[in-house]
Amino acid sequence: MAKKRDSLGARLNRGEVAYDFIGNRKLWYSLSILITITAIVALAVRGLNMGIEFQGGAVFTTPKSEVSVSQAREYAEEASGHDALVQELGSGALRIQVGGLDTAKSDQVRSELAKDLGIAEDKIAAELVGPSWGEQIANKAWTGLAVFMILVVIYLAIAFEWRMAVAALIALIHDLTITVGIYSLVGFEVTVGTVIGLLTILGYSLYDTVVVFDSLKEGTKDITKQTRYTYSDLANRSINGTLIRSINTTVVALLPVAGLLFIGGGVLGAGMLNDISLSLFVGLAAGAYSSIFIATPLVADLKEREPAMKALKKRVLAKRASAADKGEPLDGPDEDADGFLDEVETTVVGQRGRRGRPSENHG
Template sequence: MSKIGSLGARLHRGEVGYDFVKNRKIWYGISILITITAILGLAVRGLNMGIEFQGGAVFTTPKHMTTSVSQAETYAEEASGHDAIVQKLGDGSLRIQIAGIDTGKSDEIKDALSKDLKVNPEQLNADLVGPSWGKQIANKAWEGLAIFMVLVVIYLAIAFEWRMALAALVALIHDITITTGIYALVGFEVTPGTVIGLLTILGYSLYDTVVVFDSLKEQTKDITKQTRWTYSDIANQSINGTLMRSINTTVVALLPVAGLLFIGGGVLGAGMLNRHLAVAVRRPRGRCVLLDLHRHAARRRPQGARAADEGPAQARPGQAGAGRRAGRARGAGRRRVLRRGARGRRPRGRRPARAGRLPQPGPWPALREAPV
């Protein structure tokens, strides 16, 4: 553990670090591959919307039922003519969910289920959701998500700059796309709790992004006044400086969520899937999404400030020859001025004396003898 703490301190001081800017294309490639897979999952399988969004009925049986889940699913599908989802709760009761049915037929389905399950119809609880109410809930969920993202972009544009706000928006869309795609591939039901989980994902995603952006803004405040560090170097330092803290918070957050996901089971496990994805998915993206910002910043800075993005002042290819040619031209111009006198060219014989120097003998190399 002491080695891990020492590594974190060295990362924060900039003594060691991972070159995110240099290797950003690898992470972008992995992210694009996962995103394409998620989009294909959404296009092929689609989301398994719960009855809260498409309407239907939920029947709850008494406690300590001896009927198996598969047998209850068969009874429900035969009684309703629709696909049914049956879950066994902790007290032994069964939760039978049938989506897309007409609420007017709920009494018939209830009677058939009570006969097949051999329970009293009065003990079989039925909760009905109309299709119009489900559509209203879905619209409200999308409106809340859109308003949240707009407010986040406005805040980041004011606190930092619009380029960072745009990068954060792309990161949020990336995280939501991957999470919903995994939901489609796994086949978990989408409920209002899933929407709450998506908002949680946005919170997790923004936390890491804002931390990195704040560090980047603080360290690039006076970048135009020096040429020692490039914008890429400072971006790497900002990401590496917060890397260990992000790893620690990720591990601490994943432990309880993973316990509920793998041990809780049922509705509890399904509800924890999006929380687990929220913590796990955001890390690689949060470290790589802003790695191209130095190019945008270099474009908007004046020419003198762009030198800070190109590194320390040094002779680039082609500059050395140009410098020598310019020096020879300046020297030739000075010699021409010295050769001219009040009546034309100076006579051959001695060089003109400069202030603080004695005349030196010798002819001018390129000076012809003036006529007498």
């Protein structure tokens, strides 16, 4: 009965089950390349729906009205001669955004909207936004992004090694590209809230990656002193050992963001919530994916190019071939690496004994 109650997470942590993430890395690379190309094509063809903060224009806020969103959009576009974005606020009021308007044109549009909507002109709040403000925000965001990535690369190169820093940087670029591509595909407006969301996901994107890297760093100490595991084998064990933790933390983070996106933005019509929550939702999901399927496999690929790792892999494969010819179990004891294996088991998968032996906690 105890075995039936064991969860997948517990079995993963004990090393009883494992998925070959590293062995299937070409599949994950292909999938990521396909998604990234789709995002880039969407950006090239559709572009981004930039908000008035970046292109300039006017925002009109009306009191509660019986006019539908589609009808209000038609009125605004007829009055201004430009495309309009209309959102219904939670109170029933309407928020109408029209790009490319100056002060004189804004007053004219406000007057015509008041007539069409049947609302007193002084009840419609009008706000002009210049494109220079949005441009300043964008420039500061780019500067912040560049500084952040440089610091991340330096920190990871010092704390871990340069290969892990390179892999983490590629994973970050992958996550940002996918998130921006999604904005292009769905046509969500890019506002200052979007920029804030994009900068926020950078830390989340790195979180799971650093967790796996830390496990991998500890698990590969003195790796060349044994002939049982290749670097890729231990990288795969690191992913499996932290998999449930990564899934749990990602789901917990996604739930409130999903509430903002689908309830706050979709049901209540809060436009700013849409801008922030979509970037957070996509970025969190992409970050969890890249830490498992992109960053760690890339580290394994880079490490396997080292002469020492090539020599180790050759010895490991030779020993496995020899064991297979003799009919010996491939996961039997390794007399030259007992201490190493105990450390790997404890660090990577949390098991006190070797794989194949029952843990002390489970009898």
